[in-house]
Structures are given as structure tokens and as C-alpha cells.
Amino acid sequence: MPPTGPRPLRADAQRNRDRLLDAAARAFSQAGGAEVTLDAIAKDAGVGIGTLYRHFPTREALVEATYRKELARLCDATSELLESLPPDEALRTWMDRFVDYMTTKRGMADALRAVIASGGNPFSESKARLTEAVTTLTRAGVDAGRVRPDVDAADLVASLGGVSLMAAEPTQREQAGRILDLLMDGLRYGARGTAAEPGT
Amino acid sequence: MPPTGPRPLRADAQRNRDRLLDAAARAFSQAGGAEVTLDAIAKDAGVGIGTLYRHFPTREALVEATYRKELARLCDATSELLESLPPDEALRTWMDRFVDYMTTKRGMADALRAVIASGGNPFSESKARLTEAVTTLTRAGVDAGRVRPDVDAADLVASLGGVSLMAAEPTQREQAGRILDLLMDGLRYGARGTAAEPGT
DNA sequence: CTTGTAAATGGAGGATCCTCCGCTTAAAGT
DNA sequence: ACTTTAAGCGGAGGATCCTCCATTTACAAG
Numbered sequence: 001m002p003p004t005g006p007r008p009l010r011a012d013a014q015r016n017r018d019r020l021l022d023a024a025a026r027a028f029s030q031a032g033g034a035e036v037t038l039d040a041i042a043k044d045a046g047v048g049i050g051t052l053y054r055h056f057p058t059r060e061a062l063v064e065a066t067y068r069k070e071l072a073r074l075c076d077a078t079s080e081l082l083e084s085l086p087p088d089e090a091l092r093t094w095m096d097r098f099v100d101y102m103t104t105k106r107g108m109a110d111a112l113r114a115v116i117a118s119g120g121n122p123f124s125e126s127k128a129r130l131t132e133a134v135t136t137l138t139r140a141g142v143d144a145g146r147v148r149p150d151v152d153a154a155d156l157v158a159s160l161g162g163v164s165l166m167a168a169e170p171t172q173r174e175q176a177g178r179i180l181d182l183l184m185d186g187l188r189y190g191a192r193g194t195a196a197e198p199g200t
Numbered sequence: 201m202p203p204t205g206p207r208p209l210r211a212d213a214q215r216n217r218d219r220l221l222d223a224a225a226r227a228f229s230q231a232g233g234a235e236v237t238l239d240a241i242a243k244d245a246g247v248g249i250g251t252l253y254r255h256f257p258t259r260e261a262l263v264e265a266t267y268r269k270e271l272a273r274l275c276d277a278t279s280e281l282l283e284s285l286p287p288d289e290a291l292r293t294w295m296d297r298f299v300d301y302m303t304t305k306r307g308m309a310d311a312l313r314a315v316i317a318s319g320g321n322p323f324s325e326s327k328a329r330l331t332e333a334v335t336t337l338t339r340a341g342v343d344a345g346r347v348r349p350d351v352d353a354a355d356l357v358a359s360l361g362g363v364s365l366m367a368a369e370p371t372q373r374e375q376a377g378r379i380l381d382l383l384m385d386g387l388r389y390g391a392r393g394t395a396a397e398p399g400t
Numbered sequence: 401c402t403t404g405t406a407a408a409t410g411g412a413g414g415a416t417c418c419t420c421c422g423c424t425t426a427a428a429g430t
Numbered sequence: 431a432c433t434t435t436a437a438g439c440g441g442a443g444g445a446t447c448c449t450c451c452a453t454t455t456a457c458a459a460g
Contacts, residue, residue: 010426010437048440155378162362178355186386210407210456248410
């Protein structure tokens with residue numbers, strides 16, 4: 001017997017959930033979308049505020065769900081990057097994209113804070129995907145002798161999260177880039193094929 | 201004529217400000233101090249909520265002011281560290297202390313977010329001190345050939361802020377340590393006296 | 401000491417967050 | 431079709447945040 005997975009949502013619940021996500025996507029992608037009130041989103045979706053909170057217990061949860069697809073796309077881009085670039089550059093480029101999502105879609109910052117801070121639970125889905133993507137990239141780098149082998153992918157994801165949080169203001173995008181360079185050099189330090197010079 | 205500095209506070213205003221800081225220190229240093237309501241602090245200080253908000257426009261501003269002294273102590277510790285340790289280890293140790301403040305005094309996280317995110321204004325005092333401290337440490341490292349010369353101190357402060365934000369949970373203190381190691385190796389990469397092996 | 405005035409006060413009130421629970425309804429069983 | 435029941439709904443209401451401005455007060459000038 002197939003172990004009863006989490007039983008499917010009731011039809012009306014599913015419908016409301018979808019409406020909420022639609023409304024949220026609409027709201028968050030507008031300018032200043034980070035300030036939209038949850039009441040407004042619920043109203044726009046035509047459901048009660050209680051329903052919103054049941055489906056998404058915190059603002060972060062709603063934002064995370066809204067951006068889950070985009071996060072997935074970002075993760076899926078790894079193989080493509082690895083085909084067209086040397087592994088360390090692929091990793092560096094991927095990091096840049098990661099941060100770019102933050103500065104363009106403002107609501108995304110909340111999403112990632114939620115994803116990365118998820119000590120153990122509800123958002124681990126996206127977190128797992130991100131960690132997996134980073135694992136793929138670093139492993140390729142290690143195999144090519146361009147990245148040190150003793151780096152934990154989860155640590156790196158956390159770092160990216162931290163950098164992104166600081167770079168939330170588009171003003172600080174350049175600073176974020178420099179920090180990523182630094183981090184990248186930390187990743188190169190001690191790789192098999194170590195070069196003594198920093199930078200690309 | 202001496203350029204009229206920001207005119208001194210009126211006597212009653214100064215008194216209220218001090219009371220508020222006392223009350224805040226009391227509140228924030230208690231367990232779970234991060235959740236204290238501002239109304240409670242105002243009441244404890246015996247002033248109206250409006251007064252609190254005039255002196256400290258945001259929660260972060262109050263927290264920052266509360267911890268300003270401790271932040272200053274941290275900054276002042278640099279010379280002591282430089283006397284007893286090689287510059288790169290001094291820097292690494294200082295970074296650790298920086299993060300430690302976060303995990304012990306929980307309210308401090310808010311403070312630092314405020315300090316570091318201060319694009320340009322009200323908290324630049326503490327930010328400037330932190331940057332100065334890091335400058336001292338890195339410069340010593342550069343002179344000793346143990347830190348690369350092309351690192352901007354402000355970038356490093358921002359990085360520390362990012363790491364600290366992610367390490368807010370004491371659970372993640374070890375992860376924070378590993379990230380600092382990585383960052384530190386990034387700083388060593390390309391220093392005059394480059395060693396090919398990572399770590400200390 | 402009196403007066404003028406700008407600084408400072410404080411709390412009522414509007415906005416938002418989030419919880420809680422009595423009512424509604426999908427859908428499984430008969 | 432009818433009953434049953436638990437999943438789902440919604441929004442009133444309590445808590446907190448922050449603003450605004452009529453009133454009070456420090457203190458400088460006369």
C-alpha cells in the first residue's frame with residue numbers, strides 16, 4: 001500500500017491557495033511591492049485574512065511560495081552555466097545571478113531570508129534545491145582543481161544569503177560584487193591548481 | 201567664531217533621553233529582550249511613546265544607541281589584539297568577537313543591521329568606528345604580508361554584518377565560524393607572503 | 401521677575417499584524 | 431439522495447507600531 005502522502009487539499013482550499021499566490025505575485029512584482037499589506041493581498045484574492053494566514057503562516061512563507069518557481073529556475077540554470085564556462089567562473093556567475101534576483105525583485109529578499117534561515121522546516125524545499133545547485137557547481141570546480149575541496153555547500157548558501165541581505169539596496173550592488181569576489185578567492189585558496197594571483 | 205555645532209539638548213530632553221537608554225538597556229539585556237515592545241520601554245522610562253519616537257525614530261535607532269558603547273569597546277580592542285597576535289590572527293579573532301556579540305546579546309543583531317545598512321546617515325557614527333577598526337587590522341595584515349592589499353574595509357564590515365545576520369541563531373554559530381574562515385582565506389589569497397595551504 | 405518662543409512632551413488614533421473560534425461546505429460513507 | 435464530519439472559511443478583535451498635533455515647559459532676552 002502506498003503510504004498515504006499528505007492528503008490533497010480540498011478543492012476550495014486549493015482554489016483559494018492559487019488565488020492568493022496570483023494576487024501575491026501581482027502585488028510583489030509592482031514597484032514598492034515589499035510594502036503591500038497582507039490584508040490587501042487577501043482582499044485582492046477575494047478571501048479572508050484568516051485564510052491567507054492559514055495557508056501561509058508568515059509573510060515570508062507567502063513570499064517564498066510566490067518566488068519558489070523563480071528560485072527553481074535559478075537552480076536549474078547550473079548545468080547550462082557549467083556547459084558554457086569553466087567551473088569556477090560558472091560558480092561566480094551563478095552567485096551574481098543569485099544576488100541580482102534580490103536587487104530586482106525586492107520581495108525576494110524576504111523570501112531568501114526565510115529560505116535560508118529555515119533552521120529545519122517549512123521552506124526546506126527551496127533551501128535543499130539551492131544547496132544542491134551549489135553542490136553541483138563546487139564539485140565541478142573541485143574536479144577541475146579550481147575550487148578547494150573542503151567547502152560545505154550549505155555554508156556557501158548561507159553566505160550568499162548574508163551578502164544578499166546586505167545588498168538589498170540596489171545602491172550596494174557593487175559592494176556585493178566585491179564581497180563575492182572575496183568569497184570566490186576564499187574558495188580558490190588551496191585548490192589543487194592554486195594560482196598565486198587573486199581575481200580572474 | 202566656532203561653527204555652532206548641533207545645539208545641546210534642552211535639560212529635560214537630555215534627562216528623558218538618558219532614562220530611555222537606561223530602560224532600553226534593562227529591557228534588551230533580559231532573556232528574549234528582542235521582543236520587548238517600545239511602549240513598554242517608554243512606560244518603564246516614565247515618558248510618553250511620542251518622546252521615545254522623537255529621540256529614536258525607529259526601533260533600530262534605539263537599539264543602536266543602546267549598544268553604541270559596547271560597539272565602541274569592540275572597536276577599541278583592536279590595538280590590544282594586534283599587540284598579542286600576528287595581524288591576520290588578530291583580524292580573525294576580532295571577526296569572531298564581532299559575531300559573538302550577535303549570538304549573546306540578541307538585540308544587537310538589530311543594532312548591527314541598522315548600523316551597516318545605514319546608507320548614509322544617522323548611525324554613521326558606529327559604522328565609521330567599525331570601518332576604522334577593520335582598516336587598522338587589515339592594514340597591519342597587509343604590512344606583514346599576510347593580507348592582500350586590495351580589500352576595502354567597508355566591504356569587509358558589510359560582510360561581517362551579513363554573516364552575523366545569518367548567524368543570529370546560536371545554532372548556526374559554527375557555520376558562521378566556517379564562513380569567516382572562508383572569508384579570511386579570501387583575504388589571504390594573493391597576499392605578499394601567500395602560502396598555498398588554506399586555514400591557519 | 402516677566403515674557404516670548406521654540407523645543408519638547410505625551411497620548412489618542414489610524415494602520416497593520418496575527419490569532420482565535422463559530423459557521424460553512426466539500427466529499428466520504430451508506 | 432442524505433448524513434456525517436472534519437477541513438476550510440472569514441473577519442472581529444487584541445496587540446503593536448508609528449504619526450500627528452494641541453499643550454506644556456525650558457530658558458534666553460528684556
